[in-house]
Amino acid sequence: MANALVRGCLISASLAWALSAQAAGGSFVVPGSKAASEKSCVEPTAFMRRNHMEVIEHQRDETVHSGIRATKHSLAGCIQCHVSRDSNGTPIPVDRPDQFCGACHRYMAVRPDCFGCHATVPTSAALPRQPQGETN
Amino acid sequence: MKMKDKVQPDRRAFLSTAAMTATALAAGVVLRTVAQAEPRSEAADDSVRYGMLIDTNRCAEGCDACVQACNRENGLDLQEKPEGAEDGKWALQKAQWIRKVQVQDNLTGKRTNLPLMCQHCEHPPCVDVCPTGASFKRADGIVLVDRHICIGCRYCMMACPYKARSFIHQVVEKKLTQTPRGKGCVESCNLCVHRRDNGIESTACADACAAEGHQAILFGDLKDPNSPLVKALERIASRQLREDLALNTGVRYAGV
Numbered sequence: 061m062a063n064a065l066v067r068g069c070l071i072s073a074s075l076a077w078a079l080s081a082q083a084a085g086g087s088f089v090v091p092g093s094k095a096a097s098e099k100s101c102v103e104p105t106a107f108m109r110r111n112h113m114e115v116i117e118h119q120r121d122e123t124v125h126s127g128i129r130a131t132k133h134s135l136a137g138c139i140q141c142h143v144s145r146d147s148n149g150t151p152i153p154v155d156r157p158d159q160f161c162g163a164c165h166r167y168m169a170v171r172p173d174c175f176g177c178h179a180t181v182p183t184s185a186a187l188p189r190q191p192q193g194e195t196n
Numbered sequence: 197m198k199m200k201d202k203v204q205p206d207r208r209a210f211l212s213t214a215a216m217t218a219t220a221l222a223a224g225v226v227l228r229t230v231a232q233a234e235p236r237s238e239a240a241d242d243s244v245r246y247g248m249l250i251d252t253n254r255c256a257e258g259c260d261a262c263v264q265a266c267n268r269e270n271g272l273d274l275q276e277k278p279e280g281a282e283d284g285k286w287a288l289q290k291a292q293w294i295r296k297v298q299v300q301d302n303l304t305g306k307r308t309n310l311p312l313m314c315q316h317c318e319h320p321p322c323v324d325v326c327p328t329g330a331s332f333k334r335a336d337g338i339v340l341v342d343r344h345i346c347i348g349c350r351y352c353m354m355a356c357p358y359k360a361r362s363f364i365h366q367v368v369e370k371k372l373t374q375t376p377r378g379k380g381c382v383e384s385c386n387l388c389v390h391r392r393d394n395g396i397e398s399t400a401c402a403d404a405c406a407a408e409g410h411q412a413i414l415f416g417d418l419k420d421p422n423s424p425l426v427k428a429l430e431r432i433a434s435r436q437l438r439e440d441l442a443l444n445t446g447v448r449y450a451g452v
Contacts, residue, residue, distance in 0.1 A: 124342045126239035127334065127393040136373050177343055177378030179371045 088164045090144040095160070098141070102132050112138075116174075135174060140182045153180035236393045245337035246387050247316065247418040247446035248402070249428050254412035255309040262311045262413060263294045265404030269388060271377060274370035291362035291377070293385040294401060299452070308452055311401065311413070314339055314360040314385035315437065316446035322352035322361065331382070337418070337446050340386040348380040357438050360384045387415075418446060 089095050101108045103115070119133040131137035142160040143151045154161040155175045165172055267273040270293060277286045294313045300306070320339045322331045330346035333339050341352075341361075353361045361384040364377060371377045374390040388399040402413040416425025434448040 120344060121342075122239070123393075124340075124344065125332065125334065127236055127336075127389065128239060129235035129390075129393045130237040131235060139373070177368070177371065177376035177381070179373045179376070183373045 088160060090142065090160050090163075093142050093144040093160065095141045102137070135178055136182070139178075139180065143181055151181035155180050236395065240334050240336040240338075240392070242335045242337075243419065245418040245446060246392065247337065247416065247425065247448065248387075248399070249414045249416075249425055249432070249434055249448050249450060250310060251412045251414070251432065252308050252310045252449055252451040254410045255311065256408075256410055256412075257298070257307065257309050259309075259408060259410065260296050261404040261408045261410075262401035263292075263296055265400040266294045266313075266385070269400035270375040271370070271372040274368075274372070276366075276369065278366050289365060291364060291383060293360075293362070293383075295359070310449060310452065312358060312360070312437075313401075313447070314356075314387075315358055315443070316385075316387060318444035318446070320443065321355040321357065321441075325351040325355040327351065334389075336392070338387050338389055338392070339384075340389060341382055341384065343376060343378065343381040343383070346381040348382065350382060352382055356384075357441060357443075 095101070103111075108115070115133045116135050116138070119128075120135070122128040123134065131140075139154055143154050144159065145151050152159055153175075155165075155172070156162045157166050161172060161175075264273075272291055272293060275290050277283075277290075281289075294311045297310050297312045299308050299310070301308075316337055316339050318333075318337070320331070320333055322339065323333055326332075327349060328345045328347055330342045330344075331339070331352045332342060348363065350361075350363055353363060361382050363382050364379055367379045368377045377383065388396075391397075391399065397415075399413075399415045402415040405411060405413040414425050414428055416423040418426065418429075420426060429448060432450045434450040435452065436443070436445045437447075437449060437452070439445075
């Protein structure tokens with residue numbers, strides 16, 4: 061009886077933790093980023109949570125091989141919208157553990173390969189060498 | 197002082213040229229903004245073939261404006277020397293898309309300068325040898341590397357007769373949105389492919405050369421009979437480097 065009670069407590073505790081973690085999933089969108097002011101992502105949020113990697117991979121081939129650079133499903137678009145800035149206006153790399161990509165991927169223990177090559181902050185098109193808001 | 201004396205009499209002409217340039221630049225800025233607002237949503241097709249004509253008679257000795265502009269445009273100047281690497285080795289190892297080359301005719305002593313980059317061949321040897329299909333030719337004739345499927349075998353570097361390709365040996369910390377770069381992949385000149393896709397009709401090297409006043413690099417569409425490039429090719433004697441290899445290069449040289 062006591063065992064069952066303990067088990068029940070443990071299960072409900074873990075359930076509550078899982079639920080709260082899932083609820084916290086909604087808050088991975090970093091305050092201050094452009095994404096935080098949008099109603100939803102380029103696709104419904106639930107779809108994006110599960111399928112963003114497929115969407116990006118599809119767009120990647122179209123961009124590299126055909127030169128299609130529509131920003132709806134582009135990684136550059138993701139970063140542009142989801143990047144947050146510090147008090148000086150300097151963009152914070154999205155793969156940092158407390159940022160949009162980094163936080164969720166750390167939680168899920170999945171390492172994204174995107175940022176081996178791709179920039180983690182948007183760089184201005186007019187001044188390509190300078191990340192926006194940064195003077196280096 | 198000498199130069200100043202020379203320029204003074206032509207001050208009016210200079211000012212009018214400057215005004216014209218400023219107008220042209222202003223128009224360019226507007227065009228550029230519009231173009232960037234609408235990146236291309238249709239696939240590149242073979243109704244165009246991009247290429248260049250490089251007039252070596254106009255290419256100045258000691259000038260490396262095209263190389264510097266390329267480095268800035270494509271983030272090559274953001275590469276950092278690995279810790280403990282020797283300067284000489286690093287200079288040979290770091291990625292370089294344009295090389296300034298000087299050739300000399302030993303009989304006459306005539307020296308010729310030229311920028312050498314990926315020649316964007318119609319039959320590219322780098323594509324022939326690539327085991328994964330990472331090295332490919334786009335429909336509009338641009339030869340480039342899909343880094344997503346490049347395994348870093350470097351066969352293409354061996355196959356290229358122009359030494360156009362570079363390998364990235366180290367983790368890259370700083371990179372640009374428009375030019376991703378990472379350890380273990382090969383890369384080379386892509387004719388500023390991001391500019392193509394955003395509707396900007398020039399390359400960084402051609403712009404820089406024109407800004408220096410040399411105008412040795414002319415970029416354009418080889419398939420458009422009315423393009424300045426085709427008109428120039430009709431007028432000026434040009435040739436392909438290593439034309440014996442029958443690669444039908446997209447980059448042509450005059451005066452070599």
